[in-house]
Amino acid sequence: MAKPVIVFAGAVYPGQFGGLCDYLRAAGLAETYFLTTPGHQARNAHRGKHILGFRPDGPVTGEQRYYYTAKLERSAHIGRGLLSALQQFQNHKKIDVVVSHSLWGAPHFLYDEIDAAIVSYIEFPSFRAHGWDPAYPPDQSQRMVDRNTEMLNFHQALRSDLVICPSHHAKSLFPEPLQSNIEVQLEGFSFEDTKMPDPKEDPGPLTIGLSARDLSNAKGFDTYVRLVDKLVERGLKANFVALGGSEGSTYGYEQQWVQRKYDGAVASFRDHLLKVYPRAAEVIAFPGKLPYEAFVEKLSGIDIFLYPLRFGVANWGLVEILGRGGCVLAPDRGYPAELIQDDVNGRLLPDDDEAWIDEITALAQDPERRLRYGQAACARARLLYSLQAVAPRYLNLFRLAMDRRQARLRNGS
Known part of the structure; x- marks a missing residue:
């Protein structure tokens, strides 16, 4: 089977999936790229030419124009810039899968606009679902803002070819009708430099x-x-x-x-x-x-x-x-x-x-x-x-997203 072309997208690199992107590429398991903002691209240029840049269509930090839609506006700035970069990328190379962070790689402008399966990583749908301590409650304005974020994540759970959550607990926070499109997989880690304590050595104070x-x-x-x-x-x-x-x-x-x-x-x-x-x-x-x-x-x-x-x-x-x-x-x-x-x-x-x-x-x-x-x-x-353990699982999930996209196209949806 030909190696899939996978583009990871996020305003921060390495951030979410940066390690996985690098590992899949170095191990020869996939042809991977990471689209990030220009500053992160410049700071990480030494990591390889697969670190590419996209320019958000407006600011992603600082205050936005309207408090209640600030996160939606930030996501729109990211999503519009990401769409332009991916369309330019497709002029030179076919993309099999785009893997986006739900907020910092917001994919909602990509649906039906690019020729690739879209995978959204959603940590949790909203603070309402995640939980907050009654001793420190949100005020009404904060509750309103949170509903907009929840709306954005629910839309992605519905429209993405696949959604990845970090735990079964996270998946359970979504409405049951959306859970069939959600798979659970925690990201990968590098533990090579781990040194276990020597029980013969004096451990010092507890x-x-x-x-x-x-x-x-x-x-x-x-x-x-x-x-x-x-x-x-x-x-x-x-x-x-x-x-x-x-x-x-x-x-x-x-x-x-x-x-x-x-x-x-x-x-x-x-x-x-x-x-x-x-x-x-x-x-x-x-x-x-x-x-x-x-x-x-x-x-x-x-x-x-x-x-x-x-x-x-x-x-x-x-x-x-x-x-x-x-x-x-x-x-x-x-x-x-x-x-x-x-x-x-x-x-x-x-x-x-x-x-x-x-x-x-x-x-x-x-x-x-x-x-x-x-x-x-x-x-x-x-x-x-470890990255070695999760890489095959992620590849299976990305292939599942590709299969779902093909089935959707055959059904005309």
């Missing part, structure tokens, strides 16, 4: 950490701080570290709540929590949002990872921890149960502080069990989520 892109309510950062506060009160001797950014956008509305509560006097949700839990404030280290290499190095120094996720649909953060041999405690609901087998490659716990504290205390005194979980986590992540 470190209990949290790792997330953002120190947010959705990622359970407030639960982590509360648990640390209780652990300190009970006299557990350990270092504590929280990796991630404390400001910026999150998957919830807690930052806006902080702004309203303190009228700008407190900068972030993190700073609010440190006022509420002073014992935790004295012991938690905050390295911030680190460059990738520094982040990976920090992971290796954490003995127990708390991942008290409140809302989420699967992302690279938890897989990075597992794939690098982390001992992880996570909730027994949502998507973590798709990645963690309880008492095999981590622990799945109920939403109960005492259950978490009991398990943390027990694991603090049991380095052999921590090592067992970490070794199993590393092995399972490599088996299921």
Whole structure:
């Protein structure tokens, strides 16, 4: 079978699917290209001539003209520029599949306009479906904005030849009539430089950490701080570290709540929590949002990872921890149960502080069990989520999209 020509599209590179694009090309499995914005293309030109540029038809950062349709307007700017670039590409080479991020590679202008199967990656359909904490609710304006984003994603789920979601939990957030067009596949990772700890070496002081892109309510950062506060009160001797950014956008509305509560006097949700839990404030280290290499190095120094996720649909953060041999405690609901087998490659716990504290205390005194979980986590992540493992699955999904497109054309739809 001839190698398929696959064009990945996203305003950010490497971002979503950048690693997969490069791997498929380097392994000779497909002829791949990545269309991204000019700045990202220029910064990554050394990676190869397959990194191509497209120019959005207007700004994709900063304020848009109308608050309620800001994300739709941004997506239109991306989609219009993407369409022009793909039409020019088709003048020189036939495209078999276009793989687009639902918002940052918005494909809704491509339907019936280009001669290729269209695959949309949708992380989750909306914040309404994803979930938000009633303690930090969206206001009416935020709910209206979210409905427009949901409308855009539902349209893609209906019109794309295939939609890919990162977890079965994410797929379940879509209306049932749309789920038949959705397949589940988490993206691939590179774990080649992973070094498991040597049990013969002195591990040093126990470190209990949290790792997330953002120190947010959705990622359970407030639960982590509360648990640390209780652990300190009970006299557990350990270092504590929280990796991630404390400001910026999150998957919830807690930052806006902080702004309203303190009228700008407190900068972030993190700073609010440190006022509420002073014992935790004295012991938690905050390295911030680190460059990738520094982040990976920090992971290796954490003995127990708390991942008290409140809302989420699967992302690279938890897989990075597992794939690098982390001992992880996570909730027994949502998507973590798709990645963690309880008492095999981590622990799945109920939403109960005492259950978490009991398990943390027990694991603090049991380095052999921590090592067992970490070794199993590393092995399972490599088996299921390495680029080598996921590449054949993605190719099968892309061929499925091509077949669906051909069937649709035969039926005149």
